Amino acid sequence: MTFNPNLILPEIYQFLVIAALFIQSIGSAKMREKVGLWLPIACALGVVVAVVSVGQQGLVFWKSYQVDHLSQFFKAAIAIGFFVTVLNATRQPTLDKEKTTDYFLFLALSAWGLMILASAVELITMYLALELSSYSLYALVAVRAKSKDAAEAGIKYILFGAVATALALYGFSYILAGMHTTYLAELVKGDWSFAASPMAVTGMALFLAGMFYKLALFPFHFWCPDVYEGASNETAAFIATLPKLGAIVILIRLATMFKPGYDITTMLAVLGALSMTFGNLAALVQTDVKRILGYSSVAHAGYIMIGLVAGTAEGLAAASFYALAYVAMNLTCFWVVSRVAVDGRNLKLKDLDGLHKRAPVLAFSLAVGAFALVGLPPMAGFMGKLFLFSAGWNHGYNWLIIIAGLNTAISIYYYLGLVRHAYTKDAEDDVPLPDTSSFSLVGAGLLSVLVLALGLMPAGVFDLALNAGGSLLP
Amino acid sequence: MSPLMMYQLVALGLLAIGLYGIVWRKSLVGMLISVELMLNGAGLSIVSSAQLTAADSATGQIATLFVMGLAAAEATLVLAIIVVVAKRFKSTETDAVSRLKG
Numbered sequence: 001m002t003f004n005p006n007l008i009l010p011e012i013y014q015f016l017v018i019a020a021l022f023i024q025s026i027g028s029a030k031m032r033e034k035v036g037l038w039l040p041i042a043c044a045l046g047v048v049v050a051v052v053s054v055g056q057q058g059l060v061f062w063k064s065y066q067v068d069h070l071s072q073f074f075k076a077a078i079a080i081g082f083f084v085t086v087l088n089a090t091r092q093p094t095l096d097k098e099k100t101t102d103y104f105l106f107l108a109l110s111a112w113g114l115m116i117l118a119s120a121v122e123l124i125t126m127y128l129a130l131e132l133s134s135y136s137l138y139a140l141v142a143v144r145a146k147s148k149d150a151a152e153a154g155i156k157y158i159l160f161g162a163v164a165t166a167l168a169l170y171g172f173s174y175i176l177a178g179m180h181t182t183y184l185a186e187l188v189k190g191d192w193s194f195a196a197s198p199m200a201v202t203g204m205a206l207f208l209a210g211m212f213y214k215l216a217l218f219p220f221h222f223w224c225p226d227v228y229e230g231a232s233n234e235t236a237a238f239i240a241t242l243p244k245l246g247a248i249v250i251l252i253r254l255a256t257m258f259k260p261g262y263d264i265t266t267m268l269a270v271l272g273a274l275s276m277t278f279g280n281l282a283a284l285v286q287t288d289v290k291r292i293l294g295y296s297s298v299a300h301a302g303y304i305m306i307g308l309v310a311g312t313a314e315g316l317a318a319a320s321f322y323a324l325a326y327v328a329m330n331l332t333c334f335w336v337v338s339r340v341a342v343d344g345r346n347l348k349l350k351d352l353d354g355l356h357k358r359a360p361v362l363a364f365s366l367a368v369g370a371f372a373l374v375g376l377p378p379m380a381g382f383m384g385k386l387f388l389f390s391a392g393w394n395h396g397y398n399w400l401i402i403i404a405g406l407n408t409a410i411s412i413y414y415y416l417g418l419v420r421h422a423y424t425k426d427a428e429d430d431v432p433l434p435d436t437s438s439f440s441l442v443g444a445g446l447l448s449v450l451v452l453a454l455g456l457m458p459a460g461v462f463d464l465a466l467n468a469g470g471s472l473l474p
Numbered sequence: 475m476s477p478l479m480m481y482q483l484v485a486l487g488l489l490a491i492g493l494y495g496i497v498w499r500k501s502l503v504g505m506l507i508s509v510e511l512m513l514n515g516a517g518l519s520i521v522s523s524a525q526l527t528a529a530d531s532a533t534g535q536i537a538t539l540f541v542m543g544l545a546a547a548e549a550t551l552v553l554a555i556i557v558v559v560a561k562r563f564k565s566t567e568t569d570a571v572s573r574l575k576g
Contacts, residue, residue: 055510117492124533124536124537124540127537127540128487128540131544131548135548137550138555139551139554139555142555142558146562147562148562148563148573148575149574150573151555151558151559151561151562151563152522152559152563152571152572152574154554154555154559155552155555155559155571155576157498158548158551158555159502159505159506159509159552162509162512162513162548162552163492163493163496163512164508165513166489166492166509166512166513166515167512168517169513169516169517169520169541170485170489170515170516170519170520172516172520172537173485173516173519173520173522173523173534174519174523175529176520176523176524176527176529176534177482177529178480178525180527180528180530180532181529182537184531226574227575229574230574237507246550351489378554402510442534443527
């Protein structure tokens with residue numbers, strides 16, 4: 001086997017970052033307390049490496065690892081998201097000092113697992129990559145110092161995650177029994193209607209459950225608000241964004257097998273509709289900002305299903321684009337949440353009161369993030385929804401798009417609730433002031449610009465996504 | 475009944491026991507044991523699927539070895555988090571460890 005290391009440059013680079021963090025984490029106690037400046041700089045370089053690698057193509061590791069437009073698009077998105085979450089986590093009030101390096105080591109490992117997941121085209125490889133990224137996250141949730149909620153969230157996340165994994169493995173065994181292969185390239189050739197191969201389709205539905213858990217799609221969403229609330233703000237920023245990218249890339253690869261009208265495609269559409277409806281209705285009554293964002297991500301997992309059931313390259317591209325937009329919007333919101341909660345506490349809605357006076361830039365960024373999550377123009381969320389709805393229309397699932405439209409209307413209420421608290425109410429005096437250092441403001445500004453840019457000039461990114469989607473479908 | 479069917483039924487039995495345990499067990503360690511039952515049932519199911527059908531039997535065996543290895547790693551992680559829970563809650567009963575709701 002000839003092997004070209006250029007093909008997996010982002011993974012190699014990320015591995016070197018992990019190795020450096022590992023060496024530091026077994027150093028003296030003093031070394032372990034601070035990662036300093038080198039990690040953000042290394043992550044910024046990682047973004048450059050991943051962006052340069054867009055356009056690489058090849059099939060390595062005995063046909064189990066596909067480097068194509070789709071994988072490189074998602075690897076670049078993961079590298080950017082990792083860079084932002086590392087910057088966001090540099091100042092963590094609720095983390096024991098001696099655990100700092102371990103924390104970033106697990107964060108980097110999880111991102112590495114997701115990068116591998118983006119390229120995996122063989123079921124066992126997918127399973128290993130998924131577990132690599134999940135185990136690191138399970139460990140991170142509970143490290144919030146002295147918090148009972150964090151311990152509870154951690155044990156819930158790992159136990160239910162293990163159940164979802166076990167179901168996925170049962171599914172894997174049925175696929176193996178029904179289709180006799182684990183390579184996607186072979187599986188695509190099979191007949192995936194339930195009448196022709198009931199065993200394999202049952203297996204695929206179970207295998208998808210493992211991905212739904214990561215994506216927090218109904219009915220595998222129940223961990224999501226609890227874990228967001230229990231984990232520290234900075235950890236929640238990671239859990240809310242990057243693992244979804246990993247789950248979506250796998251769903252996109254598997255969705256190439258499902259044509260509209262198959263039972264399994266209809267199952268995806270029904271779960272998507274339930275997910276968006278349930279997520280939005282449950283979010284209406286929440287008062288904790290992270291719980292709102294948790295239920296909002298359940299709803300957004302539902303929207304993404306629209307792109308997957310269409311069975312066209314445009315649909316897959318729209319799902320990829322929406323995933324990227326979703327990550328940008330949520331990172332913006334979580335950046336503001338982490339900066340406002342200077343002591344690392346959980347924010348209630350009323351903690352946002354008076355933000356427009358105390359930190360106008362943060363208030364503006366929060367408004368941009370919230371409006372984008374609603375899907376108002378000219379933000380990224382609007383373009384993402386436009387692409388999804390237009391790609392999904394007339395492919396047999398129009399009812400799903402109508403439900404999504406109704407849900408967008410419902411969701412306006414609680415997203416605007418965030419903005420209303422930040423802009424129209426005045427703060428009480430005893431609430432600690434938000435972080436208004438230039439680092440915090442510049443970060444918030446740049447993320448808002450990213451969300452606006454994705455909405456105003458989506459063409460370049462969407463073309464990349466379209467390449468990615470088109471490369472999968474003949 | 476074909477041999478494949480019998481193995482799959484045993485594996486499904488393990489899944490059912492595991493799910494029952496996850497739902498009804500009141501202690502976190504009991505839930506961990508239930509999860510392990512399910513994972514090992516999955517391993518049995520994978521090996522039999524690969525061995526008794528036209529699929530490559532080596533694939534199934536390797537997959538099951540990975541499942542066993544990762545299940546062991548997962549058990550370690552769960553026990554570590556249970557220790558954290560026990561320190562912070564002074565209990566590992568599920569009734570005590572349920573503050574997050576809504």
